[in-house]
Amino acid sequence: MHDHRDTGLSLDPKYDSNGLITAVVSDRTTGEILMLAHMNAEALAATISTGQAHFWSRSRDRLWKKGESSGNVLTVTEIRIDCDQDAIWIIADAAGPACHTGQRSCFFRRIDGDALSPVE
Protein backbone atom coordinates (compact mmCIF):
# COMPACT_ATOMS: atom_id res chain seq x y z
CA MET A 1 0.00 0.00 0.00
CA HIS A 2 3.07 2.25 -0.20
CA ASP A 3 3.28 4.41 -3.25
CA HIS A 4 6.39 5.66 -4.97
CA ARG A 5 6.28 8.94 -3.08
CA ASP A 6 6.41 7.09 0.25
CA THR A 7 9.39 4.87 -0.35
CA GLY A 8 11.11 6.01 -3.55
CA LEU A 9 14.17 8.19 -3.93
CA SER A 10 12.71 10.91 -6.15
CA LEU A 11 11.99 14.34 -4.72
CA ASP A 12 8.29 14.95 -5.35
CA PRO A 13 6.95 17.35 -2.70
CA LYS A 14 3.21 17.20 -2.15
CA TYR A 15 2.23 20.86 -2.02
CA ASP A 16 -1.19 21.74 -0.64
CA SER A 17 -3.91 23.62 -2.51
CA ASN A 18 -2.04 26.87 -1.80
CA GLY A 19 1.21 25.47 -3.20
CA LEU A 20 2.76 25.15 0.26
CA ILE A 21 4.51 22.49 2.30
CA THR A 22 5.16 22.62 6.05
CA ALA A 23 8.78 23.06 7.14
CA VAL A 24 10.12 22.58 10.65
CA VAL A 25 13.60 23.72 11.64
CA SER A 26 15.71 22.19 14.41
CA ASP A 27 19.02 23.37 15.83
CA ARG A 28 21.92 21.19 14.69
CA THR A 29 23.71 21.27 18.02
CA THR A 30 20.89 21.21 20.59
CA GLY A 31 18.20 19.38 18.60
CA GLU A 32 15.70 21.98 19.77
CA ILE A 33 12.90 22.80 17.37
CA LEU A 34 13.35 26.45 16.49
CA MET A 35 10.40 27.28 14.28
CA LEU A 36 7.75 26.00 11.93
CA ALA A 37 6.82 27.76 8.71
CA HIS A 38 5.82 27.06 5.13
CA MET A 39 7.64 26.79 1.82
CA ASN A 40 6.48 26.92 -1.74
CA ALA A 41 8.54 25.38 -4.55
CA GLU A 42 10.53 28.61 -4.95
CA ALA A 43 11.42 28.73 -1.24
CA LEU A 44 12.49 25.09 -1.21
CA ALA A 45 14.62 25.61 -4.32
CA ALA A 46 16.21 28.73 -2.80
CA THR A 47 16.92 26.86 0.43
CA ILE A 48 18.59 24.02 -1.46
CA SER A 49 20.59 26.27 -3.76
CA THR A 50 21.77 28.85 -1.21
CA GLY A 51 22.10 26.69 1.92
CA GLN A 52 20.10 29.26 3.89
CA ALA A 53 16.50 28.72 4.90
CA HIS A 54 13.85 30.45 2.82
CA PHE A 55 10.11 30.29 3.41
CA TRP A 56 6.94 31.61 1.89
CA SER A 57 5.47 34.36 4.04
CA ARG A 58 1.71 33.83 4.05
CA SER A 59 1.11 37.18 5.75
CA ARG A 60 3.24 39.14 3.31
CA ASP A 61 2.57 36.86 0.34
CA ARG A 62 6.17 36.77 -0.80
CA LEU A 63 9.40 34.78 -0.63
CA TRP A 64 11.06 35.31 2.74
CA LYS A 65 14.67 34.62 3.49
CA LYS A 66 14.78 33.94 7.23
CA GLY A 67 16.95 36.64 8.80
CA GLU A 68 16.80 38.95 5.78
CA SER A 69 16.13 41.91 8.06
CA SER A 70 17.28 40.67 11.49
CA GLY A 71 20.44 38.95 10.27
CA ASN A 72 19.37 35.82 12.15
CA VAL A 73 19.79 33.52 9.19
CA LEU A 74 19.52 29.75 9.39
CA THR A 75 22.41 27.94 7.71
CA VAL A 76 21.22 24.55 6.56
CA THR A 77 23.15 21.38 7.33
CA GLU A 78 20.61 18.86 6.15
CA ILE A 79 17.12 18.79 4.65
CA ARG A 80 14.86 15.79 5.16
CA ILE A 81 11.41 15.03 3.82
CA ASP A 82 8.77 12.81 5.36
CA CYS A 83 7.17 9.66 4.03
CA ASP A 84 4.34 11.25 2.09
CA GLN A 85 6.51 14.22 1.12
CA ASP A 86 4.25 16.85 2.59
CA ALA A 87 6.63 17.99 5.34
CA ILE A 88 10.24 19.16 5.41
CA TRP A 89 12.69 18.94 8.32
CA ILE A 90 15.60 21.37 8.18
CA ILE A 91 18.59 20.88 10.45
CA ALA A 92 20.37 24.22 10.75
CA ASP A 93 22.78 26.45 12.59
CA ALA A 94 21.07 29.60 13.81
CA ALA A 95 22.90 32.93 13.67
CA GLY A 96 20.65 34.31 16.41
CA PRO A 97 17.18 34.01 17.92
CA ALA A 98 14.78 32.29 15.53
CA CYS A 99 11.67 33.86 17.04
CA HIS A 100 10.38 37.35 16.30
CA THR A 101 9.90 37.77 20.08
CA GLY A 102 13.65 37.47 20.59
CA GLN A 103 13.48 33.96 22.00
CA ARG A 104 15.93 31.38 20.71
CA SER A 105 13.04 29.12 19.70
CA CYS A 106 9.45 29.97 18.81
CA PHE A 107 8.47 27.09 21.11
CA PHE A 108 9.36 28.87 24.35
CA ARG A 109 6.20 27.92 26.26
CA ARG A 110 4.94 24.55 27.38
CA ILE A 111 1.30 23.64 27.79
CA ASP A 112 0.29 22.89 31.38
CA GLY A 113 -3.40 22.04 31.33
CA ASP A 114 -5.18 25.19 30.15
CA ALA A 115 -2.22 27.46 30.73
CA LEU A 116 1.27 28.04 29.38
CA SER A 117 4.57 28.15 31.25
CA PRO A 118 7.83 29.59 29.99
CA VAL A 119 10.50 26.99 29.25
CA GLU A 120 13.89 27.81 30.74
Place this chain on the structure above:
Amino acid sequence: MHDHRDTGLSLDPKYDSNGLITAVVSDRTTGEILMLAHMNAEALAATISTGQAHFWSRSRDRLWKKGESSGNVLTVTEIRIDCDQDAIWIIADAAGPACHTGQRSCFFRRIDGDALSPVE
Protein backbone atom coordinates in the same frame (compact mmCIF):
# COMPACT_ATOMS: atom_id res chain seq x y z
CA MET B 1 3.71 44.61 17.87
CA HIS B 2 3.38 41.43 19.93
CA ASP B 3 -0.14 40.41 20.79
CA HIS B 4 -1.33 38.48 23.80
CA ARG B 5 -1.22 35.19 21.92
CA ASP B 6 2.48 35.70 21.15
CA THR B 7 3.77 36.40 24.62
CA GLY B 8 0.99 35.64 27.13
CA LEU B 9 0.48 32.56 29.24
CA SER B 10 -3.02 31.60 28.11
CA LEU B 11 -3.53 28.61 25.87
CA ASP B 12 -5.33 29.96 22.79
CA PRO B 13 -4.51 27.73 19.78
CA LYS B 14 -4.97 29.37 16.41
CA TYR B 15 -6.77 26.69 14.42
CA ASP B 16 -6.91 27.07 10.65
CA SER B 17 -10.06 27.27 8.55
CA ASN B 18 -10.41 23.49 8.86
CA GLY B 19 -10.11 23.64 12.64
CA LEU B 20 -6.62 22.16 12.59
CA ILE B 21 -3.21 23.00 14.01
CA THR B 22 0.10 21.46 12.94
CA ALA B 23 1.80 19.14 15.44
CA VAL B 24 5.37 17.89 15.22
CA VAL B 25 6.64 15.06 17.42
CA SER B 26 10.24 14.56 18.49
CA ASP B 27 11.81 11.65 20.36
CA ARG B 28 12.58 12.53 23.97
CA THR B 29 15.87 10.65 24.08
CA THR B 30 17.32 11.19 20.59
CA GLY B 31 15.74 14.53 19.69
CA GLU B 32 14.92 13.12 16.28
CA ILE B 33 11.75 14.41 14.66
CA LEU B 34 9.49 11.40 14.33
CA MET B 35 6.42 12.70 12.51
CA LEU B 36 4.29 15.69 11.63
CA ALA B 37 0.51 15.58 11.67
CA HIS B 38 -2.50 17.71 12.55
CA MET B 39 -4.71 18.12 15.58
CA ASN B 40 -8.14 19.61 16.09
CA ALA B 41 -9.27 20.82 19.50
CA GLU B 42 -10.54 17.34 20.39
CA ALA B 43 -7.20 15.71 19.53
CA LEU B 44 -5.26 18.29 21.53
CA ALA B 45 -7.57 17.83 24.52
CA ALA B 46 -7.25 14.04 24.29
CA THR B 47 -3.46 14.32 24.08
CA ILE B 48 -3.36 16.53 27.17
CA SER B 49 -5.81 14.42 29.19
CA THR B 50 -4.45 10.95 28.30
CA GLY B 51 -0.74 11.69 27.91
CA GLN B 52 -0.73 9.82 24.61
CA ALA B 53 -0.59 11.59 21.26
CA HIS B 54 -3.84 11.94 19.36
CA PHE B 55 -4.29 13.58 15.98
CA TRP B 56 -7.02 14.35 13.51
CA SER B 57 -6.80 12.05 10.52
CA ARG B 58 -7.54 14.18 7.47
CA SER B 59 -7.77 11.11 5.22
CA ARG B 60 -10.18 9.23 7.49
CA ASP B 61 -11.85 12.37 8.85
CA ARG B 62 -11.82 11.17 12.45
CA LEU B 63 -9.92 11.34 15.73
CA TRP B 64 -6.85 9.14 15.54
CA LYS B 65 -4.92 7.87 18.52
CA LYS B 66 -1.40 7.27 17.23
CA GLY B 67 -0.71 3.53 17.58
CA GLU B 68 -4.35 2.59 18.06
CA SER B 69 -3.93 -0.31 15.62
CA SER B 70 -0.12 -0.79 15.52
CA GLY B 71 0.45 -0.40 19.24
CA ASN B 72 3.15 2.15 18.47
CA VAL B 73 1.79 4.78 20.78
CA LEU B 74 3.59 8.02 21.61
CA THR B 75 3.74 8.75 25.34
CA VAL B 76 3.95 12.48 25.83
CA THR B 77 6.56 14.04 28.11
CA GLU B 78 5.99 17.66 27.20
CA ILE B 79 3.81 19.74 24.89
CA ARG B 80 4.99 23.11 23.66
CA ILE B 81 3.27 25.71 21.52
CA ASP B 82 4.87 28.29 19.28
CA CYS B 83 4.73 32.07 19.43
CA ASP B 84 1.60 32.58 17.36
CA GLN B 85 0.03 29.40 18.74
CA ASP B 86 -0.49 27.77 15.37
CA ALA B 87 1.97 24.90 15.89
CA ILE B 88 2.47 22.28 18.59
CA TRP B 89 5.70 20.49 19.52
CA ILE B 90 5.26 17.19 21.31
CA ILE B 91 8.22 15.56 23.05
CA ALA B 92 7.45 11.87 23.42
CA ASP B 93 8.67 8.36 24.03
CA ALA B 94 7.83 6.11 21.09
CA ALA B 95 6.72 2.52 21.72
CA GLY B 96 7.82 1.56 18.21
CA PRO B 97 8.33 2.91 14.70
CA ALA B 98 6.42 6.15 14.19
CA CYS B 99 6.18 5.76 10.41
CA HIS B 100 3.64 3.61 8.57
CA THR B 101 6.55 2.34 6.44
CA GLY B 102 8.12 0.75 9.51
CA GLN B 103 10.85 3.36 9.81
CA ARG B 104 11.55 4.84 13.24
CA SER B 105 10.92 8.34 11.88
CA CYS B 106 8.83 9.49 8.94
CA PHE B 107 11.83 11.66 8.01
CA PHE B 108 14.03 8.78 6.86
CA ARG B 109 15.24 10.42 3.63
CA ARG B 110 17.38 13.47 3.09
CA ILE B 111 17.17 15.75 0.09
CA ASP B 112 20.30 15.74 -2.08
CA GLY B 113 19.65 18.15 -4.94
CA ASP B 114 16.76 16.66 -6.92
CA ALA B 115 17.01 13.24 -5.32
CA LEU B 116 16.52 11.60 -1.93
CA SER B 117 18.96 9.44 0.03
CA PRO B 118 18.11 7.14 2.91
CA VAL B 119 19.35 8.35 6.28
CA GLU B 120 21.14 5.69 8.31
